[in-house]
Amino acid sequence: MMKEFDDMDKRIQYAFENSKILKWPKQLLSSFGSSEVHYHVLTEPVYQEFTNGVTETVVREGKVSWFPPQLLTPGYILRIEGFSEEARKAFSSLANDMPDIASILYRFQFKREIDSMNFVTGNLESVADKIAKDIDKKDDNLAAIIKGVGDLWDISLSKFILDMMTRSARQSHFPELRKKGLISYNQFGQQVVSRDKQGIPLVAKKEIESMFDMVRKGEMEPKDLKNELDRWGLFEIYQDRFFDLFKRR
Amino acid sequence: MAYIKSALEIALEKSNNIDKLSPQEMNKIKQQEKIDNILAKYYKDQIESDDLWKHLKDVSNQFLVMAQNNFLQSLTFQSNDYEVKKRKDGILAIENLKKNNQSANIELYLEQLKNIQDEFQKNKEQVLKNLREELEKDPQKRLQTVQQGNQIVVKQLSLEEALEQNQQLKQKLNQLEEQFKRKYNMVKEELIEIINE
Numbered sequence: 001m002m003k004e005f006d007d008m009d010k011r012i013q014y015a016f017e018n019s020k021i022l023k024w025p026k027q028l029l030s031s032f033g034s035s036e037v038h039y040h041v042l043t044e045p046v047y048q049e050f051t052n053g054v055t056e057t058v059v060r061e062g063k064v065s066w067f068p069p070q071l072l073t074p075g076y077i078l079r080i081e082g083f084s085e086e087a088r089k090a091f092s093s094l095a096n097d098m099p100d101i102a103s104i105l106y107r108f109q110f111k112r113e114i115d116s117m118n119f120v121t122g123n124l125e126s127v128a129d130k131i132a133k134d135i136d137k138k139d140d141n142l143a144a145i146i147k148g149v150g151d152l153w154d155i156s157l158s159k160f161i162l163d164m165m166t167r168s169a170r171q172s173h174f175p176e177l178r179k180k181g182l183i184s185y186n187q188f189g190q191q192v193v194s195r196d197k198q199g200i201p202l203v204a205k206k207e208i209e210s211m212f213d214m215v216r217k218g219e220m221e222p223k224d225l226k227n228e229l230d231r232w233g234l235f236e237i238y239q240d241r242f243f244d245l246f247k248r249r
Numbered sequence: 250m251a252y253i254k255s256a257l258e259i260a261l262e263k264s265n266n267i268d269k270l271s272p273q274e275m276n277k278i279k280q281q282e283k284i285d286n287i288l289a290k291y292y293k294d295q296i297e298s299d300d301l302w303k304h305l306k307d308v309s310n311q312f313l314v315m316a317q318n319n320f321l322q323s324l325t326f327q328s329n330d331y332e333v334k335k336r337k338d339g340i341l342a343i344e345n346l347k348k349n350n351q352s353a354n355i356e357l358y359l360e361q362l363k364n365i366q367d368e369f370q371k372n373k374e375q376v377l378k379n380l381r382e383e384l385e386k387d388p389q390k391r392l393q394t395v396q397q398g399n400q401i402v403v404k405q406l407s408l409e410e411a412l413e414q415n416q417q418l419k420q421k422l423n424q425l426e427e428q429f430k431r432k433y434n435m436v437k438e439e440l441i442e443i444i445n446e
């Protein structure tokens with residue numbers, strides 16, 4: 001059983017290392033909104049040796065959607081669901097040692113319902129070339145072509161997702177956040193969340209104000225506002241205003 | 250490197266076997282005790298290398314060699330400049346008391362040991378400099394990701410953090426250290442042979 005796991009690990013590692021992005025989307029993921037990327041994962045068919053010399057390429061198409069990226073502190077990440085114990089431990093020590101370190105949280109999902117799979121005549125390079133021309137003709141700025149590895153094509157897609165995110169973070173999201181003054185560098189060269197005089201992260205301030213408005217208008221439950229204040233560790237600062245909401249009601 | 254049994258260990262083995270110690274063996278233990286005392290004072294900076302001469306001038310060649318071996322055993326690839334100098338001065342001070350004085354030769358070997366350590370430091374600094382430049386040029390390599398299902402957290406590491414967490418760097422430095430350690434130990438073995446001649 002252990003050996004099977006080892007073999008699988010090796011296969012995954014092989015697929016990860018041998019996947020290649022043949023065409024990057026011209027556009028990066030949006031810094032403040034959601035994004036959807038149309039992917040094409042190309043692989044050589046596993047039945048290639050039985051095709052009597054006719055070369056075919058398997059083309060899998062689908063979409064990956066990203067929610068707007070969120071600038072967060074380790075303490076905030078610690079309070080959201082979905083991370084393993086190991087990841088939480090890492091965030092916990094980071095939250096203690098460097099509570100202002102800027103991190104960007106990306107959430108994504110596959111829209112499997114529109115996935116399609118086609119067998120196209122031609123070798124992988126020529127098929128990729130044809131798809132790339134189609135993408136350019138359609139002026140689709142958020143389409144990608146990925147060279148995958150056999151039946152582990154989804155590993156190749158994971159590599160693309162990860163690379164797309166780190167590329168966007170480095171080239172666009174972190175610089176944009178710095179430009180807006182929401183993050184800055186500390187004396188150790190680390191990127192940290194900027195705070196106002198009261199110690200409120202600037203990135204949270206606007207969001208919290210709009211949440212107060214929504215609660216006042218009855219468009220949001222107070223508990224959602226409370227949760228958000230807790231995640232930022234800001235309830236103490238805002239508690240008077242929070243309880244005022246109930247007096248007015 | 251062969252392990253040299255101390256006279257005291259030999260004596261204890263013998264006493265375990267209920268053998269009687271000969272006068273020569275008794276003398277050997279006494280001599281070694283005396284040397285250990287002197288070396289301990291020297292290590293604790295209570296006496297200088299010049300004082301070693303005064304304390305050891307009446308000791309036989311065999312025990313002088315033993316004292317030099319003691320210095321050499323405690324000289325390692327990780328020894329710092331102060332530790333190296335301390336041992337070098339000690340070995341050379343004792344060498345002057347030996348009949349077959351090989352100070353020039355020994356000094357040459359000790360220099361070689363120091364050069365190997367310096368060369369390693371230079372190589373290590375170059376490896377670090379190259380990686381630092383690489384990381385400065387390509388900030389993508391400084392991004393750290395934590396993935397859990399459909400959530401990924403991306404954070405940019407500072408240059409120092411990225412260097413600290415770089416596995417390839419750790420591996421490269423380990424290999425480099427092993428390579429220089431081997432060289433160091435080879436020269437040290439040769440030096441031991443010269444001292445024991």
